[in-house]
Amino acid sequence: MIKIEAIVRPERIGDVVAALDEAGCGGYNYVNVTGRGNQQGIEVFTGRGASTIRRMALPKVMITTVVSDDKKEEVVNAIVGAARSADEGNIGDGKIFVSPVAEVVRVRTGERDSAAL
Numbered sequence: 511m512i513k514i515e516a517i518v519r520p521e522r523i524g525d526v527v528a529a530l531d532e533a534g535c536g537g538y539n540y541v542n543v544t545g546r547g548n549q550q551g552i553e554v555f556t557g558r559g560a561s562t563i564r565r566m567a568l569p570k571v572m573i574t575t576v577v578s579d580d581k582k583e584e585v586v587n588a589i590v591g592a593a594r595s596a597d598e599g600n601i602g603d604g605k606i607f608v609s610p611v612a613e614v615v616r617v618r619t620g621e622r623d624s625a626a627l
Contacts (some may be wrong), residue, residue: 511611511623512582516573517543518593518604523571529592530575533584536627538575545570547605570604576611578624 518526523540530538544567577585586606593604616626 511576511614511627512579513574513576513609513611514582514585514589515607515609516589516593516604517545517547517570517606518573518589519595519602520569520571522593522595522604523573525592526573526589529588530573530585533588534581535575535577535585535588538573540571540573543570543572544568548601568602576614576627578627582608 516526520542527538527540546567573589575585586608589606595603613623614626615622619626
């Protein structure tokens with residue numbers, strides 16, 4: 511089993527969720543987060559261009575899912591395709607983190623691992 515965590519632009523969440531559904535991803539969670547990566551924040555112009563401020567942390571959305579090993583590439587590719595802006599993408603489009611999961615337990619039934627997904 512594989513845990514996939516993706517950080518994406520808030521305006522792309524609808525597209526990413528639709529792509530996850532289409533890829534057969536059984537479940538996921540997402541939460542609004544604020545953070546900073548290589549983009550290093552943005553400059554915000556206030557007023558008539560007279561002053562600027564620098565926002566060091568930006569709003570993003572973190573999506574988390576756990577899938578079987580054989581679904582990993584399909585789910586990762588679905589996220590990349592839905593989260594990337596324009597043809598080549600832009601800085602700030604996000605990151606995907608993939609890690610192994612040792613065990614999953616369904617609270618309601620006690621089922622474990624793939625049966626719990």
